[in-house]
Amino acid sequence: PPPPTMLSPGFLPAATSASASACLAPLTACWRPTRPAPAAVPGSPGVAFVVGCACARRCSTRKSRVPTAASGSSDALRVTDLGAKGMGVVAGRAISRGEFLLREQPLVTVEVMRDIAQLPRWEEEIRKAVECLGRAQQEAFWDLSDIYADAGEPKSATGIIRTNGLPVESQDGRDLVGVYATVSRFNHSCNNNVNNSWQPDQGGEVLHALRDIDEGEELCITYIDLFLTRR
Numbered sequence: 001p002p003p004p005t006m007l008s009p010g011f012l013p014a015a016t017s018a019s020a021s022a023c024l025a026p027l028t029a030c031w032r033p034t035r036p037a038p039a040a041v042p043g044s045p046g047v048a049f050v051v052g053c054a055c056a057r058r059c060s061t062r063k064s065r066v067p068t069a070a071s072g073s074s075d076a077l078r079v080t081d082l083g084a085k086g087m088g089v090v091a092g093r094a095i096s097r098g099e100f101l102l103r104e105q106p107l108v109t110v111e112v113m114r115d116i117a118q119l120p121r122w123e124e125e126i127r128k129a130v131e132c133l134g135r136a137q138q139e140a141f142w143d144l145s146d147i148y149a150d151a152g153e154p155k156s157a158t159g160i161i162r163t164n165g166l167p168v169e170s171q172d173g174r175d176l177v178g179v180y181a182t183v184s185r186f187n188h189s190c191n192n193n194v195n196n197s198w199q200p201d202q203g204g205e206v207l208h209a210l211r212d213i214d215e216g217e218e219l220c221i222t223y224i225d226l227f228l229t230r231r
Contacts, residue, residue: 071103079185088187095213105204106178107141109168119158126157140181169198189220196221
């Protein structure tokens with residue numbers, strides 16, 4: 001099972017020393033947390049709540065410009081149910097080291113928020129942003145996992161963002177994350193076989209294979225900043 005201190009991608013603007021240390025050991029299995037991490041108090045280090053959509057207040061005039069495009073080799077990736085691990089991505093064929101796999105723009109981009117008291121407000125704003133998307137993109141968003149929803153309870157927009165968010169580079173210095181129809185399906189491994197990086201000139205996340213990958217093998221990225229200082 002994953003180390004208990006490891007958090008989902010939207011919760012790692014600054015990883016705890018425990019989670020960073022846990023990734024020093026090579027892991028061959030990919031994973032995504034199956035239960036929520038303990039709730040943080042406002043201002044606590046290492047954990048951030050993800051909120052706030054830049055589109056929400058302007059969607060009536062920018063609806064047709066919401067970025068959702070994706071491109072790549074359609075036969076290289078296959079999103080599938082991995083049983084107890086939930087959804088994930090596997091290789092649809094043999095993949096060569098360095099091969100371009102996917103370029104995808106986020107469905108929604110939001111700011112990182114550290115005040116838990118603001119979650120209800122931002123839940124509403126994120127929902128408004130999602131409503132700006134086309135039907136297929138809305139379905140893709142709500143189909144993503146929410147590890148913060150109790151059994152039998154509906155998903156929340158903030159729960160989906162907190163579970164699936166990946167860092168987005170901001171020109172104005174804001175802490176942003178994005179959620180993706182496909183990239184957000186990739187599980188984590190500290191011994192990842194796929195590299196993902198935000199490319200501002202392309203307005204999206206770009207993925208390449210780090211090594212040769214066999215058909216049917218799970219494709220994993222890492223949610224941890226590899227340049228974190230070890231403590």
